Amino acid sequence: MFIGHLPAGYIVTRQAMRGRPQADAAAGRLLALGVVASVLPDFDLVYFYLIDNRQTLHHHYWTHLPAFWAAVAVPTLAIAALLRRPAALLAWLVFHANVFLHLVLDTVVGHVLWLYPFSADSVVLFDVPARHGWWVWNFVLHWTFLFELLLCGGALALFLKSRSREAAVEI
Numbered sequence: 001m002f003i004g005h006l007p008a009g010y011i012v013t014r015q016a017m018r019g020r021p022q023a024d025a026a027a028g029r030l031l032a033l034g035v036v037a038s039v040l041p042d043f044d045l046v047y048f049y050l051i052d053n054r055q056t057l058h059h060h061y062w063t064h065l066p067a068f069w070a071a072v073a074v075p076t077l078a079i080a081a082l083l084r085r086p087a088a089l090l091a092w093l094v095f096h097a098n099v100f101l102h103l104v105l106d107t108v109v110g111h112v113l114w115l116y117p118f119s120a121d122s123v124v125l126f127d128v129p130a131r132h133g134w135w136v137w138n139f140v141l142h143w144t145f146l147f148e149l150l151l152c153g154g155a156l157a158l159f160l161k162s163r164s165r166e167a168a169v170e171i
């Protein structure tokens with residue numbers, strides 16, 4: 001997935017925040033946490049391009065392993081529960097929902113190792129054929145890219161709706 005992660009993260013985080021009154025600063029921090037988490041696994045592209053010299057599919061790095069994030073989720077959930085603060089649990093939920101959403105969205109046309117460490121077989125919903133010279137066109141011109149555009153449109157509509165609601169409150 002190319003451009004869909006950030007808008008998907010925005011949509012999911014806004015939904016998680018619905019009906020939970022928060023101070024503006026806290027809501028802003030939660031939204032920032034959600035959108036950063038929505039693209040966090042792709043931070044491995046820095047390693048992929050600058051250090052690994054594109055030798056390994058970046059979906060095979062630990063940053064894209066569901067097992068790694070599950071191993072992070074369990075103890076951090078315990079810590080959040082021990083803190084007995086609803087804000088900590090909400091932050092945990094927003095962070096992990098966005099990370100796992102990233103992995104699910106990557107599975108649409110990218111190979112993700114959902115079964116690792118039990119199996120090295122990757123999972124992908126749709127294989128994108130190599131029809132164009134520049135690999136990016138293969139994905140952008142594939143029908144699944146409409147799904148990414150839909151996510152962008154949905155996030156934009158949600159953003160504009162929240163802005164108009166805030167403007168109405170100020171009046």
Ligand SMILES: [Zn+2]
Pocket residue numbers: 041042064102106
């Ligand atoms: Zn990714």
